[in-house]
Amino acid sequence: MPTQKEPETLSIVATTPLIADMVENIAGDRAVVTSLIPLGADPHTFEPGLKAVRDTAHADAVFTNGLLLEQQSLTRTIAHTASPNTPVVALAEQLPRYGGALLPLVEDNTLDTVWLGLRVIADSGRTDVASGRMRINAQAADTPPGAALVAYTTSTFGAPEVVVDSRDSAQHTDIPLDAHTHLSWAATAPGYYSMTFAAAAGESAGVVASGGAPQRQYVPVASGTVNFAVGVDPYGHPAVSGTTPHVADAGHLDITVDEGQHTITLVGDPEAPHAPRPVFDPAQAVISVPAKTLTPIPPGPEYRFLYTQNNPQEAAEPHPQPAATGWRAWLSKLTGNRGQQQVYMLRQAVVGKHVHGDTDPHAWLDANNGEAYAQAIAATLSDIDPDNAAYYQSRLSRYRAQIQAADASLFAAVASVDPARRNMVTTHDGYGYLAERYGLKVAGVISPNAETEPSPRDVAAVSSALRDLKVPAVFIEPQATAHHATLIRIAADNEVATCPIFGDTLSPDDGVNSYLDVLTADAESIRSCLISPPQTIHDNTSND
Template sequence: MSKYAAILAAGAVAFLTACAPGSAATPGGGSEDGRLRVVASTSILSDVVKNVAGDAATVTGLMPPGVDPHTYEPRLHATRDIAYADVVFTNGLLLEPQSLTRTVETTARPGAAVVELAEQAQRYGFSPIPLVEDASLDTVWLGLKVATKGDLPPTAVADFRLTGARGPGEAAAFVLGTFGTPEVLFNTRDRVDHKDVTTLPTDAHTHVSWAFSEPGVYELDFRADVRPSVDATEVRESVERTVTVVVGNDPAQAAPGKQVIDHGHVDIATVVDGESSDIVLRGDAPPDLGTDEAVIAVPNTTLQPIPPQREFRFLGQPGQETYLLPQAVLGRHVHGELDPHLWHDVSAMKAVVQVVRDELSAADPANADAYAGNARGYLAQLDEVDEFMSAAIQSIPEENRNLVTTHHGYSYLGRAYGMKIAGFVTPNPSVQASPRDLMALTRTLENLDVPAVFLEPELAGKSNELTETAKTLGVRVCPIRGDSLDPEGSGEARSYVEFMRANGASLSECLKGRE
């Protein structure tokens, strides 16, 4: 952002704030009634912070209930709220999208406390779970990743560009959204040009689907440009490498002498260490492989028909076949190395409460006793919720404590209360599930004799073949809350306490066994 643009933006925020009906904001921080002004990113965190703040502070939530925190885009009112806040609480661990992180970094006023709660909660015993994803597919997962060791600002990003491609057919990379709509990242069918680029924040990773129209050897040229922020034009680091992919052929014969990567979770990773940069192939276990040392294998078992929906015409005509490496996790999942979904473990949120108490007291010492008293009362409520969750899960026969759901973010629930994360049912009404997808789901439900699968309320009725498979097997489809409180006027989980009690009750009632 230019200096002139920044001045205009600041002026707009000040003008809108001054003109907003009932606005209590003052440019020096605090509000007209003298109370501390606090902002929290997600609806869950907003409720938790309000319980600790009580009447001593004004708390504003950036994301309304019902909004997915992974995809939230800040509006002007959010920029205004951040600009006048004394304390800004975010979840951290790359839960919030880069656009919100960048807005907080550039908008929070000097002297305001900006607190990433998941990181700070570790001083009160919270232990984050590493994101070691299931690599049980019989093909490789091929994602994109940015790994940094150098002195880069937290707003830094890396642009992955496809600059050239050689092979017997066309190649494409895309991301499937939650409802099955593809977002194209790279595509050689319309020639390689400026559109073949995607941007990731530093120390982040995303899943990608890859499609190849013909068998043979493909050479894909990538360039990674590292910039201080998404708005910056300055390139701090730049590196180019070629990734080789062998499709439908024997990779040992097509690329003799190179290591074959044909399973597990592997990323095309930009590595920035402050002195030099590289693009490598990084798996779940070290060491990294140079792009000239290894090839990605795409077997003939990945061959499948192109979906009939118009959105997939970038792959070819309906009925034609393509070799597809699936992204495995539906949706644009951009995340770091640690799972950010800590709120599914009440004990983790008790650590968050203590951090909130400390930060509010440091920003507003005159009301420290009030914050401490509110925190004590709220922690007592959370103790009861924690006991309720433990009892709810213990009421489920041990052989039925298998969680199959649409969402990948329940590892903390599993660790805290003894649930096994057995698999994911992924609603995808825009793209017909393949016979192999349905077979895998069927085998999971049959082999584990799962009484119920779980969908977030906002996805109920939108899962098509996948929930139909559950119903065909006599498996119930039950609700589970994921990343947000229920919107006003819908649902029973309007607070964090209600959110956890609703999930515990649903799990207990639905998994006790078949009637």
């Protein structure tokens, strides 16, 4: 008597644990699901290893979030490793097809100096925007003697990565097309600087068989010189002598490569919704880095690139202090090390090595979008495994009902809060969808910047904001508690509680093991923390 054939098990890869959980809810026992990014890792900065390459190469389907949430090295690994017949589905980019909605990425710059990044606009005739890259480098056209101007990114956990260095014209960075990135800029001495930027488009020219990394040939696109006034009068810059330049001293501005126009310009944010972005000719503009930006060079060997002949490293820490940890270490650095050398700093306003487009990628925090994710997953699984399509659709129906119940819990939680108290202050700019869907207001995103030591002025500004907002709690992602000790301590000093909120990843230590757990835990945290005196997250960064 013939035996019934067992259903074949699919091999599915998802980029994040949260997406992997969604896939498991739809696939059930018909698939083995692997998350490329481990629990607790930051999806914005995770770098793939050989295991990710192997898992992707053998996958029957790959699910990503898309919208540049994932680090570009992971996106490229998937693009060049997945089989040509394997569907690679960017779930957030499928939302409009399944009734979901996307929000523009609103970057709330609370800095009182210009926030300067890099942006790339793709040629409108390109068909390979998703895989294209622009290589940008810079060299000094003019700097004060012995001085340097350096741009770098700072990861969520504080590691700097140099992008531009006036002392090294070979230093470069690759940026995806139609994306932009946040940078910190440090000048080692006051004076006038001019930097010439050059951009070249990366054209794919095959794949290296041994490592799977794409070989590219770079075609020059544009060049242009950008002027900086550091600690001096910006109108006195010799490059704009005899003119009335545009002085950029506040707001968001990007050094922008336009591939189609073959130009490098300075592009700002729209002054109103749907208004065009203002564009400035860098030859007629000056980036102002005022004297008030002078700040100590962060301690540690990873920041030695900021030292020059004007800032010798030997002088950085003339009075070594006993090791301290946690809040005491921060306070020691704040009040001690009087001989520490200084640089003029335009800060990276968003902590984390973010390269992103103009659409907020954190769409799953709107539960209606979570349903759309699930629908896109079920459709893909049904396409590659039609024999089990009815099974996937049945599980989808059940899962959508569970998401709808969690959605109702979030609405109920917010409805129970007095409208005057529906304010959120967080340490991450990823909660726009949560706020938009459920009627909350993101009243502040306070991210202690890992690249510089908090100054007394910084502490006073944050303390004042917490008092003025009159919110009972600050929301912090628990896995980042150790990296936000400053904010936790300031909140405690102002009798403002710190409460958990869950967004980018799961947190088994907090009982948050699934996407549904994220929604229900956030509902409970909002209810308990905005209505009544909440319990605080313990600060485990001190040895008290």
